[in-house]
Amino acid sequence: MLDIQDLSISFHKQPVLQHISFHLDGHECIYIHGINGSGKSTLFKLICDIIKPTSGTITKKNDLQIGALIENPGFLENETLAYNLQFLASLKNQYDSSYIESLCQQFQLDLHSSMKLKNFSVGMRQKAGIIQAIMENQELILLDEPTRGLDQTSIHTFCQLINQLHDKGHTIVIAAHDYLPDIHYTHIYRLEEGQLFLDEMD
Numbered sequence: 001m002l003d004i005q006d007l008s009i010s011f012h013k014q015p016v017l018q019h020i021s022f023h024l025d026g027h028e029c030i031y032i033h034g035i036n037g038s039g040k041s042t043l044f045k046l047i048c049d050i051i052k053p054t055s056g057t058i059t060k061k062n063d064l065q066i067g068a069l070i071e072n073p074g075f076l077e078n079e080t081l082a083y084n085l086q087f088l089a090s091l092k093n094q095y096d097s098s099y100i101e102s103l104c105q106q107f108q109l110d111l112h113s114s115m116k117l118k119n120f121s122v123g124m125r126q127k128a129g130i131i132q133a134i135m136e137n138q139e140l141i142l143l144d145e146p147t148r149g150l151d152q153t154s155i156h157t158f159c160q161l162i163n164q165l166h167d168k169g170h171t172i173v174i175a176a177h178d179y180l181p182d183i184h185y186t187h188i189y190r191l192e193e194g195q196l197f198l199d200e201m202d
């Protein structure tokens with residue numbers, strides 16, 4: 001589904017990722033960790049074509065649908081949650097109202113609230129970011145620090161949701177500092193000094 005070969009990127013001549021190779025067959029659930037500034041968000045941005053590599057290739061399966069939450073999710077701040085999710089899903093004509101309703105309920109978000117996004121708390125905004133990354137049945141889901149700002153109940157909901165999506169055949173890559181033991185990861189990687197290492201699992 002995704003093949004990365006010899007990928008490197010530098011910012012202002014400062015290398016961030018160096019000769020990374022990484023492959024996803026599909027159905028993996030991957031955890032990537034690494035210290036601040038190790039390049040986790042950069043890797044996701046490269047996969048999503050938000051930025052271009054200095055060298056190397058990223059090959060994706062034809063029509064690969066990617067759902068992503070990277071850094072601070074961007075929304076139409078003066079609009080409601082329902083408007084934002086409808087707007088985002090309508091771009092690909094994939095608005096599944098009952099699924100979106102169910103996701104909001106699981107995260108204790110009121111889809112029909114008149115509150116504008118600009119008044120959402122950090123955790124509420126993060127939940128909206130997670131929902132937009134998974135609401136269109138995306139095959140590959142990339143989540144950067146997904147539990148930032150989430151309370152314990154919501155973290156539990158999140159872990160269950162990820163395991164369910166993985167069981168249904170979605171491929172999930174989570175980059176984070178916090179290791180969530182309730183998620184059934186298939187592989188764990190470490191980004192260190194621009195290189196990606198496969199960690200041993202217990």
Ligand SMILES: Nc1ncnc2c1ncn2[C@@H]1O[C@H](COP(=O)(O)OP(=O)(O)OP(=O)(O)O)[C@@H](O)[C@H]1O
Pocket residue numbers: 011012016034035036037038039040041042043
């Ligand atoms: N557009 C940019 N211009 C210049 N430097 C950048 C740019 N984007 C990222 N960097 C640098 O690349 C490095 C990796 O940043 P990145 O955000 O990918 O790290 P991260 O592993 O996601 O960090 P964190 O754990 O803090 O979220 C950092 O040193 C950052 O300053």
